Amino acid sequence: ASSIKDEPVTMRLFAPRGELLYDGYVQFMFATSVPTMYLTTSENAIDIVDETAYEAVEKPRVGSTMMITAPDGSIDVVTDADIYRHGNTSFDYFDQKPYNLGLQNKMSLLGMTPGRKWVLKSNGQYTTVLMKNRAAFEIARQMGMDSAPESRYINLYINGRYMGLYLLCQNIQAPEFLGSGRVGALIERDVKYEMRPQSFVAEGMGMTIHYPEGMTSGEISGTEAAFTRALEAVKSGSDPAQYLDMQSFLQMYMLQDYLVQTDIDGDSLYFYIGSDGLIHAGPVWDFDCSAGHITSGPYHDDLTIRSRYFNDFGALFFKALEHSESFRSEASKYYTKSFSPLVRRYLSDGFAPEAAELESSLKMSLLACDMYPVDKETDDSPEELQRWLGSRGHFLDNYYNDEDSYDLVKFVFTWGSMTAAVKHGSTVGPLPDDAHPGNNEDIWGKVECFVDENGNEASDDTVIEGDTSLYAVYAEREE
Known part of the structure; x- marks a missing residue:
């Protein structure tokens, strides 16, 4: 409807x-086909949460009564819930804000595994941000990754005001999520690590230890040493299976590779040290900047669909594994045998029908959040997302079937680089014409052309005969 x-x-x-x-x-x-959550607080209490500062270590909480109803109007649950800030950029820069929910006791919400801590991910950044996160979670769960959260779409009302479409998820930072006894330490790549009580630096990247809480300085140092030792060993070519849970890393690598999650170096990349002493990849979280979106906006389908982005982004263990022939061989086998058929089934049997059910709620949310009509220039719609996911899968089918027949073309910008795979002897295809995904030429300058190592100008018809770097040439700035 x-x-x-x-x-x-x-x-x-x-x-x-x-x-x-x-x-x-x-x-x-x-809205039809989507459950509804009603949160009722005291007058203006939600403003206390919405005004929580970025640097706040202790987030203020406000109490509420929470009621969830199924699409048919039947009541799923009524209980008390604390509301508090969630997220970084998504909270600070967009009107539709994400929230954490804290319950007094573990409860099942909409049939999900009982938990005490939950997250309401918002849809305020762009039209399909929740759909990309939901796709990542569902593909991971269908791969058998037990570190992927369960999730449900909901329409959210706070004090009678419609707030928009949200994704209700299990909170992966809650000790209950992975289960007691399984985890020695939960570690996140975190830009706010210096504000955290338990943190360290690995390969120049800040890491936060979320639990166990109350660690001594010696225990924090021990966790840092174990993490750093494993990272250095894998980078030096040692057998990664001595340090890493290879199944979780293979699955996470495949998920990240398929969705081209370009914020992997920035935030929300998780690892945990298991009771087996190995480092595991996961939990799965935060795919806001994926499937054609890079940081501040959509960026060139022709480039992102053909991306080999672990060549450009550090991603700690993943970049080292990308350069391991034995790991890439296992990744190729896993993709062909398991991942590709799984994704095809998901797109037809999961994503497509869910997108149809979501249509009315998504449109209502975009209107309420002043995001409708959608800017057609951004190609940000459920239909475009499904097309991108299908095209990415088609590209990877060919790539993993005959990886040696592809050359790597690295596009080098002032802000970094993006690498695409091009069939040997084929033309490079459409060149990026933006300086940056945000396309703010005042900051990055205007790209006039690309040249190779010898200064020769490239075009869409340039034939690629080996691994190549193409360098952006910027227009001179006006004084």
Whole structure:
């Protein structure tokens, strides 16, 4: 069903004493097929949460009554819940804010595994951000990754006001998520590590230890030493199976590779030291900048669909594994035998029907959050996302079937690089024409052309006969 009535309705609004306040039209919106969450707080209490500062270590919490209803209107749960800040960029720079929820006791919400801590991921960054996260979680779960959270779409109301479409997820930082006894330490690549009580630096990247809490300085140093020792050993070519849980790393590598999650060096990349003493990849989290989106916006399908992005992004263990022939051989086998068939099934049997069910809620959310109509220039729609996912899968089918027949073309910018795979002897294809995904030429400058190592200008028709670097040439800035 549509979320917007085709014809507006005439409405007159009067004050209690008969004064005419409004004489005009109103359009009614409704959402179908998606559960609804109602949070009720004391007056203006949610403002305390919404004004939580980025650098706040102790996040203020406000109490609420939470009710969740199924699409048919039946009540799933009614309970008390604390609401507090979640996220970094998504919280600070967008009107539709993500939240954490804390319950007094473990409860099952909408059939998910009982938990006490939950996350409401917001859809405020762009149209399909929740769909990309949901796709990552579901593909990971279908691969058998027990570190992938369960999730459900919900329409959120706070104090009677419609807040938009959200994704209700298990909180992966809660000790209950991975289970007691399985985890020696949960570690996150975290840009805010210096604000955390338990942190260290590995390969120039800040890492936060989320639990166990209350570690001594010696225990933190021991965790850092174990992590760093494993990283240095894998980079030096030692057998990674001595240090890493290879199944989880293979699955995480494949998930990251397929979705081209370009924020992998920035935030929310998780590892945990298991009871087996090995480092595991996971939990799965934060695929906001994926499937054609790079940091601040969408960026060149022709480049992201053909991306070999572990050549450009450090990603700690993953870049070292990318250069291991034995690991890449296992990745190729796993992709062909397991991952590719799984993704094809998911796109047809999972993603497509879910996108259809989501249509009315998504449109209503975009209207409420002043994000509708969608800017067609961004190609940000469920249909475009499904097309990108299918095209990426088609490319990887060919790539992993005959990796040796491809050359790597590295596009070098002032802000970094992006590497694409091109069939040997083929033309390079459309060259990037933006200086940066955000395309802020005032900051990055305007790209005029690309040249090779010898200064020869490249074009879309340049034939690739081996691994190549192409360098962006920027226009001179006006004074």
